[in-house]
Amino acid sequence: MRAAITITFFFTLCLMSVFYRVKGDPVLVLNSSQSSQSSEEKFNLTDREKDHFTVTIRNISAEERGVYLCGVERDGSDDRPSKTSITHITFIKEIELNVSSQISSVQVEAYISKAVFITCKFPQEFIENKKFIQKDSSEKIPVDEQNRWVRHDKVLMYDDTSEGVLKVFIRDLTAADEGTYRCGVNTADDHLFTEITLKINQADHFHASNESAAVIGERVKLSCSYPEKHETIKHICKENNEKICQSISSSEKQRFEFSDSTAGVFTASISNVSLRDAGVYWCGAETRDTYLTSVSLTNNHQLTLTMIRREGDSVEIKCPYDENHTKEIKHLCKGKCFTPDAQNIIRSDEDYVKNPKISVKDDTALNLFTVTMTDLRAEDAGKYWCAVKDAFNLPIELMIITKDAVTHEASVGGSASISCKHIRNQAQRLFCRRDQLNICVRDGVHVSSNNRTNGRFSLTEETSAGVFTVKISNLRAEDSGKYWCAEESSGSLIFTEVQLHVTGEMTTSDTKRETSPEKEKPGFFCQLPEA
Template identity: 80%
Template sequence: MRAITIIFITLCLISGQVLCFKVIGCSGGSVMFKCMYKSDEQHNSTPLNQRKSYDQFKGKYFCRNRNRDCKPGISTELQRRWVYNERFSLYDDENSRFFTVFIRNLSREDAGRYTCGNKQKCHDVELKVKNNSSSCGTSVIRSAYKGQTITFSCEYKHEFKTNTKVLYRVNGDPVLVLNSSQSSQSSEEKFILSDSQKDHFTVTIRNISAEERGVYLCGVERDGADKPPSETSNTHITFIKEIKLNVSSQITSVQVEAYISKSVFIKCKFPEEFKENKKFIQKDSSKEISVDEQNQWIPHDKVHMFDDTSAGVLKVFISDLTAADEATYRCGVNTADDHLFTEITLKISQGDHFRESSESVAVIGESVKLSCNSPEKQQLIKHICKENEKKICQSISSSEKQRFEFSDSTAGVYTASISNVSLRDAGVYWCGAETRHKNLTSVSLTNKHQLTLTMPPVIGREGDSVEIKCPYKEKLTEEVCLRSGKCLRKEVKYLCKGKCFTKDAQNIIRSDEDHDKNPKISVKDDTELSLFTVNMTELRAEDAGKYWCAMRDVFNLPLELMIIMKDAVIHEASVGGSASISCKHIRNQTQKFFCRGDQPNNCIRDGDRVSSNNRINGRFSLTEETSAGVFTVKISDLRAEDSGKYWCAEESSGSFIFTEVQLHLTRGFPVTAVVSVGLILLAVCLVLVLFKIKQSSKHDIISSDRRETGDHETAQEEIQVSDPESTNLYSTVQSPTNPSDGLLYAAVSFQKHEESRSDATVRFRKEETHCDYASVSHSITPKNY
């Protein structure tokens, strides 16, 4: 390219003949015209072997001519080669009597008078630039892949329907000229130009190769007037449309199905040698959207792109899908000589059978389950991903996959479980089905979950102290630099009763306030562990409630402080009976609970219970006596396994107060056994009384008996007792016959006649002079049927 200052205009004006003609262009379009620099006589009279040496030193030029001072434009002394100067181009053919001037991207400021020619001959050219049509100077980009046939249209004004239509390809040196009068419809033609006489003509390019890429110009041939050019007119071409044609090589073609109002995540993989090359995405035949930055998400409307150079992958995330997003996309990479792309046919379907969204609350350190849907028509790989700050759903990294487990429950429904939940897990999740192809992976996301976190409940006893530990996200802290140059991470942390930074929140403590004002509360901020700890002493019932750990207005983490009252309830009952347990409550208008569990939080969450809303649950029932400030729980048909720890609880707006209840059960006896034992005890008492009486007079009785009979006699006494049914019980007491041996045997028997018989026997035996054995027997003989 060479630009030469024009200094020979005066010679042209003196020795040459100046001819004027008009060129009409379109704002935003281009023009091309021919400028003659020698006459036909001069050209034809010059021998062929002398034309080159004669003309090659004759400089050609084109310049702006204002006030007869031709300002520098473009010139050349070269033949058969395009010379460029920004938007101006000039081409000289040594075998012609003219050279060609080409001006691109016209504007209204380009209008005016120009001069073109050489030292021997020059012309004044008047350039007019019009801007009176919506189709004036349009520019489009079309893409095709190798082997494809492509057709595009070129619009023009109706007044030019009989003019010759022209297609120029601007692709270096030289310019290819094709017009409607030269085109044919043979199957061998590469380019086919068809004028439909309906204010546009079409251009078809067959079997496209890499050589066909470049810039094409659609135009009409005309003279200085708005009438068709004649054989004698000085014609030029007005270009009204510019088409940039990109030619690519297709890697593969894939269909991806997604759903209205949902999202889709696509990964396009390219050959290893192109992983550092610039990637692009293209919708239908629109302009390519290049990814100008690598290894970061780049937004473009609802399409987000990420050029992952380490993996040679272009990630594409399209959210909030609508029917208008159904199209053909090209996911590609730029190469030195070509484009490589994967064609994606995105089909958008109705997703009415998928839930819009759901909300879940997870306790830090525990697990949470998210319910997901997937298309039933085929077994697909299950997938879950989490939105980042830009609301882009990224794949779970391999280092975290062990925390996510998938299990199928029913057809089309599966569960994704997240274990050991931490602060980083809060946010929006999407789950869906993943489909894999050789060079493309797509994930149709169907279910949206909002996962919020809460701390495990903190349990304290009335009068004692408790520690509330508030973890916070390290990245929320900011460095505060002192004048000394030392920078510290400092950010005010809060503990509030109620959600911090809201109207009804009660600030309990701040990390930067004077804690001496409230000696019951102390605080410690460990920035290394990102842990803010608050110690509360002398707990009271009113301290129960929902608290929030907070930092600025971007981080609020809730937890429950549950208070256990100092006085516990101990209740004893017998197996088979019932128990009525009275529970005091402190506040009115609260929800009452009675449940079983080792810890109160487990009791509320998992334990069997009765409540104000569910007053009867099997053998448990609850009644309230509001005026007395108590509620009573009755447990009927007590069993041995009912023994254990229970909790009386009251709840108001997430504030729980508990009273511990210990239920102890003992084993009771049947009624018949109780009656029998009572009778036995009565008999024993009678034996002792009789024994006492006889002992006092035994000396006289024994002496008398021995003198009269000398034998052992049996002393009997009949005792008659009346029972409620007026039946007789009989008892026999036998004394020892040898007073020297003491009491070796005593029997008491009770006999119940008519309906039953009851016998009781008490025996005392002496072995080796010790009274160490006694037996009681009792039997009931039912009446005969």
């Protein structure tokens, strides 16, 4: 980009104005008698005022870098010197002109309270050079270290020498973050930069933060919002330990699929979910320029993992930790560690012989703390937290299916009454139909303590007897399938499986059995074990 610069110098004597450019040898001179007034000249000296003169340099380029001197030329009198006068020059001011080379200029839009991720690309020959960020006219913020994240107030920067880029991440955006930024690299002469105009949109119409749970080995879908008004690339990234949202690695991307749901909303699906997928994900839109890529992050998901086991099974809970915590004591707790209601399961320095059902392994080479629990019981259901000092992993939810599965047969057109015995009076009672238990509870609930009637399904409670009963009326052939009666308390979910078979047309005797009190079927029980 070429521009013009105007420099104004003040003096008190009405003498010949002189502007010097010092660039090696010789000294280049421009004075008011030699200056052309043509606007096409490279240098234009205007000396029309009593106490100052102005020099304009057009089409600025790197060649105009250097030291300039301004002064007045005189021959000892107060008059302007003549062509034959013997003169001398009094210097008034010295100025060093730095000319920066702008690579490109890009506008980036982001949203209040959200985050933005910017990647600046530089020519290959400057990969090892020091990078910087500069906002408006403030001082440069240097990136003093390479290949690691460096924080300056809210701005986090990463000088990636392997890719020759500078990464910039700003979260929790406010109106004060709006402005013009320079994303630059220092060169031998001066520096190169990309100018970024960051606009912070005040209206936040995107979905709030969401919590999602996924069953290990299954698929999970995350609903994401993005700006509609631009042609953008759908983007998802995952927070690291420093809460910086980084792109999904190429080896993992093959498990991610994107599909449009409605205008401004897309779905990101993760297949074959594993322990490494737990974490906080940000969705948004990516826009690309030749030298800059920006990602406007608009909403996030906290993805926790669910493990489903039956009574008597075993489970391994793996807890990765930072290498700085290798020598620290690791904890596994039921409930968030170090809180009054948390139950300590085991510590890395404890002898697990105290409880033969629990064993522990701390692999310092892999930075992985693993707890194995055997012979599971219903009361083992709940959320488990791994912790090292004040650092926590996201909880892992353990759901338990009781041993006592129930099978029941009924006829089309009739009704079925399903009685479920619960353990705790304060628990939430649920009845649902889905193969995946976590989806059954969150998205497939037919009736619950909070929603007792739903179409042909109704729920009644007998608190004193510790039983809740679900009635399904006007049975259809398609009602055949797997159901679950469940109890939830403080994140602890216990299930009993129910298989319902609906067969044939209802006969006269079926009608009498269903409506006659003395001949009515007693139903069947989803009995949850006592605590």
